Amino acid sequence: MTSPLKPTAVVMGVGSEQGLGAALCRKFAAQGHHVLVAGRSGAKVSQVVQTLYARQGSGEAIVADATNEADVVRLFERAVSPGPGFAPVDLVVFNVGNNRQVPFRELDAALFEEFWRAGCFGGFLVGREAARRMVPLGRGTVLFTGASASLRGKPGFAQFAAAKAGLRMISQSMAREFGPQGLHVAHVVIDGGINGERLRSLAPQPVLPREDDGLLDSDAIAETYWQLHRQHRSAWTQEVDLRPFKESF
Structure with missing residues (x-):
């Protein structure tokens, strides 16, 4: 009896082991x-x-830059032919992002474009290549990691908010176009700090008072992504927001 093929997932935007x-x-x-x-x-x-x-x-480790079209195409060529014993991709996550505060009058064009390319353009490339390969199969899930900046801009974060808001619109457009064809597309708003290496290295002092359940746990977030993938198509979520119970909103 032949063993069933193991499904394949793609996670674009993987860094430290302590990250999402x-x-x-x-x-x-x-x-x-x-x-x-x-x-x-x-x-x-x-x-x-x-x-x-x-x-x-x-x-399988794949070195790829989400803003490089050739890298993304190569990644998805591998995802549809992952090797013996593995089925083509049925789950994709775009988890790329960068964030730091920059006063608006000090924000130069190159930095604004850098944020847009990482947070929005990269999402377009990953979403497009995922749709090209998964829609013909009539199944699968594409998930985008968003932020509170996806919904509102704050002082000093115009470059981040613009990129994240654009990514949210990509997610909505894909969901409306491809949902009826069997592809589940969802956007996850991360409203709060994630307890990981990036936040601790960039802002160790603000983190400390919030240690007691004041930060999002990356494994708990991952559980929600998995639940989204497992949803029955009669009740799909297009957007969900996650925050610590102590986070004001």
Whole structure:
């Protein structure tokens, strides 16, 4: 009797093992997916893959820049032909983003474009390549990581909000176009700080008073992404927001 093929997932935007991207990879692998772990740092994505195998999961490290069209196309060519024993991709997450406060009058054009390319243009490339390959199959899930800036702009964060708001519109447009064809597209608003390496390195002092359930846990976030993938098509979510219970909104 032939063993069933193992489904494949793509997570674009994986960095530190303490980050959300790595948590998503661990969750999907634990649920039986072969995970294509994609990010710009070869050392970091390789370390995440090692962790997957140490936990009896499977994955493949792929060095790729979400803003480079050739890299994204190459990633999805691998995703539809992941190797013997693995089925074509049925779950994709775009988890790329960068954030820092810049006074508006000091924001130069190059930096604004850098934020837009990472947070919005990269999402377009990943979403397009996912749709090109998954819509003909009539199934699958594409998830985009958003932020509170997807919904509102704050002083000093125009470049981040513009990129995240654009990503949200890509998600909505894809959901309306491809939902009726069997592709579930959803946007996850992360409203609060994630307890991971990036936040701790950039802002260690503000983090400390919020340690007691004041930050989002990356594994808890990953659980919601998995639930979105598992939803029955009669009741799909297009957008969900997540925040710590102590976060004001």
